[in-house]
Amino acid sequence: MAVLEVRGLTVGYGDRPALRDVSLTVEAGQIVGLLGPNGAGKTTLMGAVVGAVRPAAGTVRVAGVDVGTHPRRARSRVGYAEQELAVFPTLTARENVTDWAAICGVPRRARADAVEETLAALLLDEVADRQVRTLSGGQRRRVHCAMATVARPPLLLLDEPTVGVDPATRRAVLDHVRELAATGTAVCYSTHYLPEVAALDAMVVLLAAGRVATRGLVGDLLARYGSTMVDLRVADDEGGTRTVSTALSGPEALPAVLHSLGPDLGRLTGLEIRHASLDEVFDRVVAEAREPADVR
Numbered sequence: 001m002a003v004l005e006v007r008g009l010t011v012g013y014g015d016r017p018a019l020r021d022v023s024l025t026v027e028a029g030q031i032v033g034l035l036g037p038n039g040a041g042k043t044t045l046m047g048a049v050v051g052a053v054r055p056a057a058g059t060v061r062v063a064g065v066d067v068g069t070h071p072r073r074a075r076s077r078v079g080y081a082e083q084e085l086a087v088f089p090t091l092t093a094r095e096n097v098t099d100w101a102a103i104c105g106v107p108r109r110a111r112a113d114a115v116e117e118t119l120a121a122l123l124l125d126e127v128a129d130r131q132v133r134t135l136s137g138g139q140r141r142r143v144h145c146a147m148a149t150v151a152r153p154p155l156l157l158l159d160e161p162t163v164g165v166d167p168a169t170r171r172a173v174l175d176h177v178r179e180l181a182a183t184g185t186a187v188c189y190s191t192h193y194l195p196e197v198a199a200l201d202a203m204v205v206l207l208a209a210g211r212v213a214t215r216g217l218v219g220d221l222l223a224r225y226g227s228t229m230v231d232l233r234v235a236d237d238e239g240g241t242r243t244v245s246t247a248l249s250g251p252e253a254l255p256a257v258l259h260s261l262g263p264d265l266g267r268l269t270g271l272e273i274r275h276a277s278l279d280e281v282f283d284r285v286v287a288e289a290r291e292p293a294d295v296r
């Protein structure tokens with residue numbers, strides 16, 4: 001079942017388009033990784049899903065409820081951790097999460113268990129009784145994330161939830177997201193860290209300049225756009241080496257690639273042929289999606 005259904009969504013800020021004819025669905029239990037360079041429209045899309053941004057065209061439905069016509073009912077089905085932290089600094093971590101659970105309608109008898117489970121999942125139990133203003137940036141972000149997930153909403157929107165967190169915490173956030181998806185939560189997860197999307201085995205929706213540039217599972221995208229790369233290591237004047245990376249269409253193209261080094265060919269110290277990384281695929285798709293008029 002589609003928990004989030006976005007159809008033909010177009011949003012502008014003044015006369016500046018931020019989203020153009022974007023459609024996507026997130027099914028129950030599915031994780032969609034929303035990727036795209038700065039300004040691609042990821043936050044705007046989430047804003048439209050929670051009814052904070054009014055579209056110029058298109059529709060958004062959450063669990064079958066139209067955001068345009070029933071914004072409150074739709075909003076009550078969404079847990080949203082926006083990019084900006086929204087935590088009460090003088091309340092403890094536990095109080096923040098408990099109060100939010102109450103606001104979201106988690107019944108009183110189930111509240112304490114839901115709060116403790118969520119705090120534990122995000123490795124916050126040891127700091128749960130400290131005022132949030134005394135916590136580190138990464139801990140605060142986890143409290144913010146816990147507030148979005150504590151009510152187990154049908155749809156979870158996480159906007160760059162791992163910014164500034166350490167590797168152990170990142171793993172905890174990813175595990176928590178995976179567990180929620182396994183119990184049927186539909187997740188829309190925006191990030192600039194491509195390995196996270198791969199670790200979540202998410203369906204990638206890549207936005208560029210307000211449009212869906214491509215979509216697919218990570219493996220499919222690598223197969224579709226991934227090329228063979230050659231890294232040429234060339235000695236520089238300072239006694240070090242620099243690496244020149246180029247896409248290689250096939251073995252027969254290698255002489256031409258070497259030739260392109262010109263006089264530097266005599267300084268070649270090594271070469272390696274490898275598959276393109278996810279980052280290189282991402283750069284290529286974004287570059288191909290960008291229209292001349294979009295370059296600013």
Ligand SMILES: Nc1ncnc2c1ncn2[C@@H]1O[C@H](COP(=O)(O)OP(=O)(O)OP(=O)(O)O)[C@@H](O)[C@H]1O
Binds near residue numbers: 013038041042044045
């Ligand atoms: N409140 C606003 N008023 C005017 N323009 C805005 C506003 N919010 C966003 N924009 C513009 O809309 C476009 C999309 O911005 P958005 O924040 O949705 O991108 P993003 O993909 O989330 O970027 P980032 O990766 O930097 O978070 C950008 O060109 C941005 O400058």
